[in-house]
Structure formats: C-alpha cells, structure tokens
Amino acid sequence: MADSTHDTSRIMDGARTSLAVNRTGGYHRGSIGAGSARLKKEHAAAKLKRIFIAIATIVVAAMGFGLFVSALGFEGLFITVLLAVVAVWVLSRYPKIKAPKAATLSRGDLQQNVAKTELWLEHQRPALPAPAVTLVDQIGVQLDGLGVQLQGLDENTPAAVSVRNLVTRDLPEVVSSYTKIPRHLRSQESAGSTPDSQVTESLKSISREIDTVTRQLAEGDLDALAVRTRYLDYKYGSAMDETPALPPPGAPDPALPPVSPAPKALGETDSLTPEYSPKEN
Template identity: 50%
Template sequence: MGEAIKRANWTLRIRNIVIALFTILVAAGIAGAMFDGIGFFGIMSVLVAAIVATALFSSFPKVKVPKRADLTKGDVRTMVGRTEIWLEHQRPALPAPAVKVVEDMGVQLDALGLQLEAIDQQHPAAQEVRKLVGDVLPETIDAYRRIPQNLRQEKRAGATPDEQLTESLTRISREIDHVTRQLAEGSLDDLAIKTRYLEYRYGENEQTSKES
C-alpha cells in the first residue's frame, strides 16, 4: 500500500510535468504566430521554462506524511500503508541497526497490504495487524524517541536503548512475517490443490505421450 501511494504520487508528478511542458509549448506557439517567430531569446526562454517546470514538478507534490494520531484511522489496509510511510520518515532518528530492520519491514508491510485487500476487517489476523502495526510498532518508535540522545547508548537492564529498540523492531518484524504466512495459508493450500489436480488430470496423458 505504501508503494502504491508513492507510485500514485509519481504518476501525479509526471502528469503535472506533461501539462506544464504542453502549456509552455502552446504559449510559445501562440507567441510565435503573433510576433512572426520567437527568435533565439524566445527559444532559450522556452528551454529554461521547460527545465524549471520539470525540476519543480519532479519534486512536488510531496508524499504527505501521515500524522501519528491518524495512523489507525480507516480500514486495516489503509492503516498499513500510512504506517509504512510514517515509519520511513522516522529512519533519520533511529540507530543504524534499527534502520536496516525498518527497511526490511517496509517490504514486509507492502506485501502485507496487498494480502489485506481480500481479507475481512473482522478476521482475527486483520485485527492482529491493526494492533501490531497500528499501535505496538509506532508506540515502540515513540518510546525510543522520547529518550534523550545522549542516553541512548547507555546500558540499562543489560542493553542500551539503541539495542532494545533494534531487538523490539526485530520481534515485530518476525511477527509481521508470521501474520503474512498465516494469511497466505489459504492461497498456498489452493495452489497445492490445483497442482495436484493438474498432475492427476494431465500427468498421465503427458507420460503416455512420451511412451508413444
């Protein structure tokens, strides 16, 4: 879902670039018709305007970063997409080992979002995702960020806050993987049944053809 939001944003940027370039060319054409050509200065102006428009619309609009309070709003699939984008923007404040876990988690959340398209909102796995991704994950990040930076490398209860955060995120990542596998069980079973059917239905014919 997070990747889908990013793709939609890039599509919007490309559309805006095309519209801007088309508008510039139309304006140049009208000016050329009115003044019997636009000359060298006009051509350079069109080129500069095209470069500026492309640079501007390549960066805008930005993907809107969801507010922390808005993460749990909407259906569970939308929530996963919002959390993925929010999580991506927390990386600068996290220690390097945790950033690596977050990067891997982004891939997990994107795959999870696709699975949730066909899942009932009241499905136990969907409810578990809402709690894990909508509550536990952001609360873990928030708890870490509230710790002053100069205390994040000090050991407490056998581990530093940096280490505790990385361990917690790793556990959350493993649980996301578990939920993903749980949701995929039905599809895996369907595929196995279809494979066995194909082997039974067409396997003998294939063997007979080879023997003949």
C-alpha cells in the same frame, strides 16, 4: 574527567553505528517494500504529469502570443525555452514526497495502511541504530507478504482489526517511543538495558508477530495446497509407480484394439486349403 570519558564513549558508539550502517548500504537504500515503492511511483507520476501540463501551457501561451500579439523572435523563443527549463527544474524537485504522520496511518483500507506504514518506516531509519535498521528492512519484506494475505479480507472482521492495530498502532509506537529520546541518552544503560537494545528487541517482537499473523491468514491457502498435493499424489503418484512393462517384440500392443482379418473377395479361396472338386459319377 568523567564527563569527557562519557562523551568519548558516546562518540565511539556513534562512530561504530555509522560504520555498521554504511557497510550495509547506508540509510538511504531505496524502498523497504513494494507498498512504499508504489507510493513513490505514484508521486513521481504525478510530478511528471505536472511537468507536461506546465510545458504545454508555456508552449500554447507562446504560440498564442506569436499569432495574436506579435512575433516572438529570438528573444521570445529564448524566454519560452527558459520558462520551460525553469518549470521542469522546479516541478521535478518540488513537492517532495512526505512521510505520512503516525496518526494518519490507520486511514484507508488495509492495503493502504500497509503501504503508508512502510513509507513511514523508511523515514524513521536514520534515527534508528544499525541492528534496528536491518530489522526495519526485514519488516518491510514481511509487510509485503502480509499485504498479499490481506487481499479480499473483510475490513470488519476481528482479524482485520488486529492487523490494523499491529501495523498502524503498535509498530509506530515502538519506533516513536525511541525517537523521542534524546540522541545522547539512547546508548546509555538504564535498568540493565539501553534504549538502542530495547527498540531492537521490540522490533524483533513485532517482526515475529507479523510473521505469525501472516501464517494464520495463510492457513486456509496452506491447507488447500496440502489437500491438492495429496489428491495429485493419489491420482498420479501411484499410477506412475506401477507402470506396466513393455510387451515383447512381435507381440500385439495391448493398448491398441485387436485387428480383425480382412473379408475375402467372392470366389477367393485360401491358398493353404486344398481346392474341393466333386467326383464325377
């Protein structure tokens, strides 16, 4: 009876987890980050290239057969089209993109490390509880932000080594330690906590650490932005607050240069000045 009760509880826990995941969009909701999305696009582009090469090969072979061997006829044309359709169907389905192995995540530069870790995490989502799936999606966004800060970072600096260890070692170890546990034991309480809760809390810690590292790497940019803001406020802010009032109507505009009177023509007299005539002797 105890075993039956335990099985019922486990089934109900699994049902609640499945319901929560489906409410949030299911396990297959696309890429968790820009890095994994880029790897998928590259894989799709390689597939498309192979399809074009296969179709071109079939067409050239059919044309060569028709020119140098024998006319294709209806049957030959049908076989050519059939081969092209089969090639498109097979090459569009295979090879499927594979999740990188955890042992290979540290290979390549930091940008590749981040992208491969995102792709690896996507393939681990079906094995994680619903709260952990939400955290994985959040970590994917954080890894995108981290990747931006890694641009131009020297690979041999202590900061780069720390980031690589965090992304390619610590994060995968947390998830792998959980997925190695049999499914029926993941919701059982042990030492005051369940594996489901433990992996969720561990992913929260990883998320906070990624955010901290990203902020530390961005401190230089943040400081530069603050200095620039103070400079602009000093240069333009005070001047805008002390805008002079407009001059009254009819008054000369102080922003314009003074207008000098036009020179008088030779023999021209001022109409307001009485004309001088010498007295006759």
